[in-house]
Each structure stands twice: as structure tokens, then as C-alpha cells.
Amino acid sequence: MTGAASKRFDVSHFYGLVGLGLAVLLAGLGAFHYMEEHGHIVSGMNNQVVWGTPHVFAIFMIVAASGVLNVASIGSVFGKTVYKVRAPLSGLLCLALLGGGLMVLMLDLGRPDRVIVAATHYNFTSVFAWNVFLYSGMFGIVAVYLWTMMERRMKPLSKPAGFAAFIWRLILTTGTGSIFGFLVARQAYGSAILAPMFIVMSFAWGLAVFYIVQSVMYAWNGMELHPSVLRRMKNLLAVFVAGTAYFVAAYHVTNIYFARQTEFEQFILVSGGIYPLLLWLGFGVVGTLVPLLLIFLPGLGTPRAVLFASAGVIIGAFALLYTFIIGGQAFPLQIFPGFEASSSFGDGAVGAYSPSLPEVLLGLGGVAAAFLITTIGVRILHFLPQDDLVQLEAANPAD
Amino acid sequence: MSDKEQKPLPGRRALLSGGAAALGLLVAPGIRLIEVAGASTTASPKVRWGLLVDTTRCTPECKACVNACNAENHLSGATAPTDSQWLRKVELKDKRTGRTASVPVMCQHCAKPACVDVCPTGASFKRADGIVLVDRHACIGCRYCMMACPYKARSFVHAEVHDQNPEVPRGKGCVEGCNLCVHRVDKGQLPTCVEACPNQAMLFGDLNDPNSALSQRLRTIATTQVRADLGLDTGVRYHGI
Structure with missing residues (x-):
């Protein structure tokens, strides 16, 4: 392909991607309008399962937004050059995912037109109200952080800004985990382990998203990831994937040990139908075991294998969140421990839930928003991570 | 127990503020309903409204309280998972002994409501007199309260509602639940479920007043709070479970 032909190919593909992103975003907005017009009766949600598929998408994106910034933190806070060149892309992805996640969360409200009420009336005992500050603060801090990285005169402030973003995102993910951690009523939630669990999950999911975006950008530009960078990133991903599995295991094993929680664990791990299936197969196999094998098996660990591992981590993340959020609500509230309960309101019965098309489209609309911000952002801002290959070769002669 | 003992009597202040609210409605037709409700409230921190449910008098067949609640608040009475149910009868069976009980369950009006x-946004709030309510004009429909409530006492309005009771505004996209018939209590009437019960299984009164019929009854019979382990200090107490 000649230079001019290559450029035309590049431009047409860019507009093709933007068009695709816009189409999915519009479908998501259409789904929102449909749910807004008819009410949540057209969703799969009900009075037992009050948070559904949109929340799975939203929480994935918000958690991954925090985690994807980890790449920048390792560069700025811990001074690793390999990650420093990736910091701008990491910051942009953070803003994109946060924006997409919050869009879904807000558009799923029963009264999205009252979002101004949420922005002006705060109840400071509410984790949600804290999160309003944490999310908006995150936008501000990451925007400043990006500015310090892009503006030469601001460079000296890059490290403190990076440090602020590092601390802020740890608090932010603590806040996201605490949405569930502070819910004492339901068997699935109400545990202090959820905040650190969400932080470790964010590391894994964020890095997986980052790796996929970076791979696409490199393929687009005909570049290859330097083996030493690949080695670092895949090892880090493996540590985070194993860390997530450890926390999930600790959460369930602790529950199994408590007599009052064994019925719930029996449901979520064995008898609950789709939920144990997603937990074991989706999270356990596709999201944990397969990625670790793809990274560590002799002969694997190639850029392509790590790309598949990253995709597996993201599929596993959705499976885990679906089990955690929806399975956690489907299990009946233990209002009268020691009694069998039944009523017209679903007491004592497993709550039914199946995702509806508008919910899925709304969630995908949020992903599309994040995709569009990223695609247009990297195009305009030239955030392609460019390693200093001479330095890398000198530092890693064996590679 | 006579009705007179159960009824909170309206004071002079209640009548005056009720009149003020009516005047307000005349001069400012655009005023929000919630502000009117605020103007007419007689909530006092000296009072804590509560309820005792004697489940030994409840039978599984009897749904009088549920039907009265539905009629008063213009709920459809339908029981799909997306329909609102402010008050429901829960049938219980002790897993070991097989003993059964038929228990009306509604918002427990906790002193420390989750x-x-x-x-x-503060849309969920507790009045000075202990009644837990949703400010229908500040609720954004996030459903976090439904996640937090240990009693499954709240419902989300999944579709447009018609034929509303003007005193009990409801709306699509908002969360709602038992309000202890606050509009009736403020007028000195009993909650409709209490009034409708043919077996006098429900006793309404002031938990703070040691001489109220409710407090006296609570002193003499064994009662429980549902999920007392959570320490929420419920305003609704049960006998017989």
C-alpha cells in the first residue's frame, strides 16, 4: 500500500469505528428513552432484583476506570519509565470508562431528569453521595494530571498530580466496594472485604482493558510491543488476576464458615442455576484459569495470547459482577431466620430476573461512549505509548 | 382496647396549620404537595409512633389489613414482582417445630433506618415522630434504599400510576412504602390497617408515652422486633413469633 492509500485506509477505518461507536451509543440512548417512557416495567428488574444488567456494566466500567489508571500510577508514583510513557493513554481511558459507567448509572435512575437533585442535595451518610464527590473529583484530578503530562511547563507538577490521582482512585474504589460493603441486610453484601476486593479487581480489569486498547493501537500503527514491556505487563496482569481470585475465594470461604451464611453460599456456589455457572465457568475458568495458562504456559505468553488472556479477564469480570450483583439480590432476604417464609411479595423465594434488551443496549451504550471518547481522544491527542527502544534494549539485552 | 385510647387527637396547632395549608393551596396553586404536607405536619420528637402486631390473632385467610392498605393508598392490589405492595402477609413455618404464623409485614419505621x-439525596427521611417516609419529589429512583432495607418493605413504581389518592402522591420511577398512614395520623385517625383489622390484632400508639395503651401492652406481653440483631430499633413490634 502506498503512503497515501495507507492514510486513506486509516482515515476510513477511523470514521468507520466512530460510526460504529455512534450507532451503538444511539441504540443505548434509544433504550434509555424507551425505559424512561414506559418505566422500568420494560426492564427485567423488579422489586426483588432492583439493580440489573445496567449496573453490571456501570460497575464494571467504574471499577475498571480506577484500575486502568494504575498504569499511570506505576509510572508517576513509582517512577517506572515503561509505564510513564503509557500514563497519558491510561488517564484518557480512565476518563472514558468513568464517563461511560456514570452515563449508564444515571440513565438507569427511575427519575434521570432529577439528576440535578442528586447534584444539589447530599445526605452525607450515604455512600452514593460520597461517590458523587469521588467520581466528579476523579474527573477533575485526572484532567489536571493529563494536563501536567501534556504541557511542558506543568511537567514538574506531574508527579504530585499523579500521586493525588493514585490516592484518589484507591478511595474511589473503596467507595464503589462500600456501596455493597455497607449493606448489612443482604447475605451477599455487608462485608469489609468488599472494599479491598474491589481495589484488586480494579487492578486486573483496568490492566486488561489497557492491554487490549494498547494492542489495537499498536496493530493499527504496525508496531510491536517490546518483549521486555510485554513480560512486565503480562506478569503484572497475572498477579492481579490471581489476587482477584484470592479475594473472591476468601470472601466465599469466610461465608461458608458462618452457619448463617451457608444457605446463601449453597445457592451462589452450587444450586443457584445461572449464578454458580457464571461464577465457576465465567469467572473461575474463563476469567482466571485460562488467562493464567495463556500467560504462563511454555510457548504461550505471546502478545496475542496475552490479548486473549485480557479478553478472558473482562469476560470473567462481567460473569463475577453478574453473580455478585444480581445473584446477591436474587437470593431471598432472611427476614425471619429459622422460618420458612412465603408471601405474595416473593418472601422466601429466589427472585426471578432475566436481562431485557433495553437494559443490555443501555449498558452497551455506555461502553460505546467510553469507546468513542477513547477512539477520538487517541486520534486527536496522539496518546500512542512509544517506548524508548534504545534504552529498553540497553536495559534488557537478553530479550 | 377502645378506639379512643388508640386515636391520637388533633391539637389546636394541627387545625391551625391545616387551615394555613388549605389557604396556601388557594393562593398558590403551583405549590408542591410535599411543602403542603410539611406545613400541615404535627410531627413532634416527643412522640414516637409505633405498632404492635399480635400474630396470634392473625389467620392466613384474612387479608383485611392488606386490602385496606391497598384501598387507602390506591395501590392496584396486583402481586406481580413489579407491583407495589406496602403491606403483605408473610406465612411463616418454623423449620424445626412446624409451628406456623401469618404475619403482616410493612415498613418497620426503624429508629435507625438503613x-x-x-x-x-435525603429523600428517605424519618419524621420527628419516628415515621419513615420517602419525599416523592426528591427521590431520584436509584433504589439504594431497597437494597438496604432488611424487611423488603419498599417498592419501586415500575410504570405510570393512575387514580391516585391526592393525600398519598405516588409516581413512576420513585420508591415508595408504608408511611404509617401519616396523612391519617396527622388528622388524628388510625392507620387504615389498624382500623380495618377485624381481630384487633394491631395496636397503634406512642412508644414514648409510658401510659399509652401500646406501651402498657408492650410491658405486659412478650414481643419481638424482626431482625433485632441488626439493632435498628423498629417501631413495629410483633407478638407470637
Whole structure:
């Protein structure tokens, strides 16, 4: 392909991607309008399962937004050059995912037109109200952080800004985990382990998203990831994937040990139908075991294998969140421990839930928003991570 | 127990503020309903409204309280998972002994309500007299209160509602639940479920007043709070479970 032909190919593909992103975003907005017009009766949600598929998408994106910034933190806070060149892309992805996640969360409200009420009336005992500050603060801090990285005169402030973003995102993910951690009523939630669990999950999911975006950008530009960078990133991903599995295991094993929680664990791990299936197969196999094998098996660990591992981590993340959020609500509230309960309101019965098309489209609309911000952002801002290959070769002669 | 003992009597202040609210409605037709409700409230921190449910007098067949609640608040009475149910009968069976009980369950009007703690906008709130309510005009429909409530006492309005009771505004996209018939209590009437019960299984009164019929009854019979382990200090107490 000649230079001019290559450029035309590049431009047409860019507009093709933007068009695709816009189409999915519009479908998501259409789904929102449909749910807004008819009410949540057209969703799969009900009075037992009050948070559904949109929340799975939203929480994935918000958690991954925090985690994807980890790449920048390792560069700025811990001074690793390999990650420093990736910091701008990491910051942009953070803003994109946060924006997409919050869009879904807000558009799923029963009264999205009252979002101004949420922005002006705060109840400071509410984790949600804290999160309003944490999310908006995150936008501000990451925007400043990006500015310090892009503006030469601001460079000296890059490290403190990076440090602020590092601390802020740890608090932010603590806040996201605490949405569930502070819910004492339901068997699935109400545990202090959820905040650190969400932080470790964010590391894994964020890095997986980052790796996929970076791979696409490199393929687009005909570049290859330097083996030493690949080695670092895949090892880090493996540590985070194993860390997530450890926390999930600790959460369930602790529950199994408590007599009052064994019925719930029996449901979520064995008898609950789709939920144990997603937990074991989706999270356990596709999201944990397969990625670790793809990274560590002799002969694997190639850029392509790590790309598949990253995709597996993201599929596993959705499976885990679906089990955690929806399975956690489907299990009946233990209002009268020691009694069998039944009523017209679903007491004592497993709550039914199946995702509806508008919910899925709304969630995908949020992903599309994040995709569009990223695609247009990297195009305009030239955030392609460019390693200093001479330095890398000198530092890693064996590679 | 006579009705007179159960009824909170309206004071002079209640009548005056009721009149003021009526005048307000005449001069400012655009005023929000919630502000009117605020103007007419007689909530006093000296009072804590509560309820005792004697489940030994409840039978599984009897749904009088549920039907009265539905009629008063213009709920459809339908029981799909997306329909609102402010008050429901829960049939219980002891797993070991097989003993059964038929228990009306509604908002427990906790002294430390989890729904109020988690509500981001303050739409879930507790009145000075202990009644837990949703400000229908500040609720953004996030459903966090439904996640937090240990009693499954709240419903989300999944579709448009018609034929509303003007005193009990409801709306699509908002969360709602038992309000202890606050509009009736403020007028000195009993909650409709209490009034409708043919077996006098429900006793309404002031938990703070040691001489109220409710307090006296609570002193003489064994009662329990549902999920007392959570320490929420419920305003609704049960006998017989």
C-alpha cells in the first residue's frame, strides 16, 4: 500500500469505528428513552432484583476506570519509565470508562431528569453521595494530571498530580466496594472485604482493558510491543488476576464458615442455576484459569495470547459482577431466620430476573461512549505509548 | 382496647396549620404537595409512633389489613414482582417445630433506618415522630434504599400510576412504602390497617408515652422486633413469633 492509500485506509477505518461507536451509543440512548417512557416495567428488574444488567456494566466500567489508571500510577508514583510513557493513554481511558459507567448509572435512575437533585442535595451518610464527590473529583484530578503530562511547563507538577490521582482512585474504589460493603441486610453484601476486593479487581480489569486498547493501537500503527514491556505487563496482569481470585475465594470461604451464611453460599456456589455457572465457568475458568495458562504456559505468553488472556479477564469480570450483583439480590432476604417464609411479595423465594434488551443496549451504550471518547481522544491527542527502544534494549539485552 | 385510647387527637396547632395549608393551596396553586404536607405536619420528637402486631390473632385467610392498605393508598392490589405492595402477609413455618404464623409485614419505621442512611439525596427521611417516609419529589429512583432495607418493605413504581389518592402522591420511577398512614395520623385517625383489622390484632400508639395503651401492652406481653440483631430499633413490634 502506498503512503497515501495507507492514510486513506486509516482515515476510513477511523470514521468507520466512530460510526460504529455512534450507532451503538444511539441504540443505548434509544433504550434509555424507551425505559424512561414506559418505566422500568420494560426492564427485567423488579422489586426483588432492583439493580440489573445496567449496573453490571456501570460497575464494571467504574471499577475498571480506577484500575486502568494504575498504569499511570506505576509510572508517576513509582517512577517506572515503561509505564510513564503509557500514563497519558491510561488517564484518557480512565476518563472514558468513568464517563461511560456514570452515563449508564444515571440513565438507569427511575427519575434521570432529577439528576440535578442528586447534584444539589447530599445526605452525607450515604455512600452514593460520597461517590458523587469521588467520581466528579476523579474527573477533575485526572484532567489536571493529563494536563501536567501534556504541557511542558506543568511537567514538574506531574508527579504530585499523579500521586493525588493514585490516592484518589484507591478511595474511589473503596467507595464503589462500600456501596455493597455497607449493606448489612443482604447475605451477599455487608462485608469489609468488599472494599479491598474491589481495589484488586480494579487492578486486573483496568490492566486488561489497557492491554487490549494498547494492542489495537499498536496493530493499527504496525508496531510491536517490546518483549521486555510485554513480560512486565503480562506478569503484572497475572498477579492481579490471581489476587482477584484470592479475594473472591476468601470472601466465599469466610461465608461458608458462618452457619448463617451457608444457605446463601449453597445457592451462589452450587444450586443457584445461572449464578454458580457464571461464577465457576465465567469467572473461575474463563476469567482466571485460562488467562493464567495463556500467560504462563511454555510457548504461550505471546502478545496475542496475552490479548486473549485480557479478553478472558473482562469476560470473567462481567460473569463475577453478574453473580455478585444480581445473584446477591436474587437470593431471598432472611427476614425471619429459622422460618420458612412465603408471601405474595416473593418472601422466601429466589427472585426471578432475566436481562431485557433495553437494559443490555443501555449498558452497551455506555461502553460505546467510553469507546468513542477513547477512539477520538487517541486520534486527536496522539496518546500512542512509544517506548524508548534504545534504552529498553540497553536495559534488557537478553530479550 | 377502645378506639379512643388508640386515636391520637388533633391539637389546636394541627387545625391551625391545616387551615394555613388549605389557604396556601388557594393562593398558590403551583405549590408542591410535599411543602403542603410539611406545613400541615404535627410531627413532634416527643412522640414516637409505633405498632404492635399480635400474630396470634392473625389467620392466613384474612387479608383485611392488606386490602385496606391497598384501598387507602390506591395501590392496584396486583402481586406481580413489579407491583407495589406496602403491606403483605408473610406465612411463616418454623423449620424445626412446624409451628406456623401469618404475619403482616410493612415498613418497620426503624429508629435507625438503613434506608435513610443510604439515600443519596435525603429523600428517605424519618419524621420527628419516628415515621419513615420517602419525599416523592426528591427521590431520584436509584433504589439504594431497597437494597438496604432488611424487611423488603419498599417498592419501586415500575410504570405510570393512575387514580391516585391526592393525600398519598405516588409516581413512576420513585420508591415508595408504608408511611404509617401519616396523612391519617396527622388528622388524628388510625392507620387504615389498624382500623380495618377485624381481630384487633394491631395496636397503634406512642412508644414514648409510658401510659399509652401500646406501651402498657408492650410491658405486659412478650414481643419481638424482626431482625433485632441488626439493632435498628423498629417501631413495629410483633407478638407470637
